[in-house]
Amino acid sequence: MEGPVEKSAGIWQFSSFYIRKTIRITGMLLLAAALSGCFLHPASGTEPSQELFGLSDSDMDSEITAALLAGLMNFNSSTHITLYNAGITNGNMGGIAGANATCNASSNKPSGTTGIAFLSTSDQSLLFRSGVPVTLPIQGPNGLPIANNWPDLFGSGETILNPLGDAGVLPFPSNEFYSGSNVDGLVEPGYTCNDWMSSDGQAFDATVGIGDEVNDLWISHTDPPGCNEFLYLLCAAW
Structure with missing residues (x-):
């Protein structure tokens, strides 16, 4: 028969385990935004993420780990998307990858967010x-x-609810931006400066938007200019 001392020791051991586990999980949740996806992929080249954070494969850990993973998969600290500009450029932005990189390097990007170029390409529309x-x-x-x-x-x-100029996305009056899109947010074929790889104003054109409109022409408002024009690169971040 288990005495009071043995019973108290057992309760303490059980409680201690869950206290340690709670502290560990709390720390992991605080790091979740910075480490998004690290539980789904190895955090290093060879060491599984569970081992990195001291989570064993024991039966006692398995349910806690599964619940934590499920929570992190749905974790998103973003509450809104911010539109901003990354300066002016001609149509040669190094492709969509180069445009994305420019958006991420821009000092206008909100801190702690990831930015993408607000552009359509031949294989992916903005929408x-x-x-x-x-x-x-x-x-x-x-x-x-x-x-x-x-x-x-x-x-x-x-x-849209407010013009981009009023929202601080673009300055006035120099407020035209490349979009490569029609009013439906779909790519305008042949009007993406060769998928943002060309500044040839004779061979390629692009659709452009403007920052002082709220009707559907805000994203495609005029006859497409040549890709040698210097216009704003619009970005989105969250």
């Missing part, structure tokens, strides 16, 4: 840009709302 949290509201750097969600930015006859 369907991979990885965009489409349900989040859109705003400018000054906090002024632009759209309730990503799809609301686009569509024939649709309007």
